[in-house]
Amino acid sequence: MAHDVVALAAELTDMAAADHRSAVRANSDDPAERLAWRRLTARHGDRLGEIMDEYGWPTAELVGEEAARAAWLIAQHADRQLDVQRRALRLMRQAVAAGSADPRELAFLCDRTLVNEGRKQIYGTQIAGVKDGAPVPWPCEEPERMDELRAEVGIEPFDEYVAKFSVA
Numbered sequence: 001m002a003h004d005v006v007a008l009a010a011e012l013t014d015m016a017a018a019d020h021r022s023a024v025r026a027n028s029d030d031p032a033e034r035l036a037w038r039r040l041t042a043r044h045g046d047r048l049g050e051i052m053d054e055y056g057w058p059t060a061e062l063v064g065e066e067a068a069r070a071a072w073l074i075a076q077h078a079d080r081q082l083d084v085q086r087r088a089l090r091l092m093r094q095a096v097a098a099g100s101a102d103p104r105e106l107a108f109l110c111d112r113t114l115v116n117e118g119r120k121q122i123y124g125t126q127i128a129g130v131k132d133g134a135p136v137p138w139p140c141e142e143p144e145r146m147d148e149l150r151a152e153v154g155i156e157p158f159d160e161y162v163a164k165f166s167v168a
Contacts, residue, residue, distance in 0.1 A: 009067035015044050016070030045078030057091035059100040072105045076112055085113045103153040123150050124158050135162040
């Protein structure tokens with residue numbers, strides 16, 4: 001079992017590294033590059049589904065911090081696999097409740113899943129586009145409480161967050 005977990009941790013971190021290398025393709029003007037991105041994230045989503053079948057949510061206690069973060073990234077990018085995202089969200093919620101996963105990462109996955117379902121997000125982590133040079137979030141359930149809810153899970157205020165993306 002211990003060897004399996006070491007191999008699993010290495011596999012998850014390798015998948016996240018491939019994700020980072022390919023992420024530029026996600027919004028490429030080249031349809032072939034966008035397709036390559038979709039195929040990569042779908043393969044990773046499928047594999048994450050298998051991992052969740054066998055291990056549940058891959059927590060830091062199980063696979064280490066880096067691999068646990070990698071699992072979250074894979075779930076976050078499984079945009080065309082709502083079943084995988086919903087399941088990851090459910091398992092990650094349980095892990096956060098047990099103190100075994102990061103509430104900040106859960107908030108990002110929660111918003112991403114809601115947006116993919118065509119619903120309003122909670123924490124304002126998902127950006128819909130840019131207007132007048134400033135990033136604009138997808139609609140939020142309670143925009144007036146967004147920064148308060150963000151603070152509860154350790155996310156900086158929205159204005160600080162989007163300043164990172166602003167086009168100078």
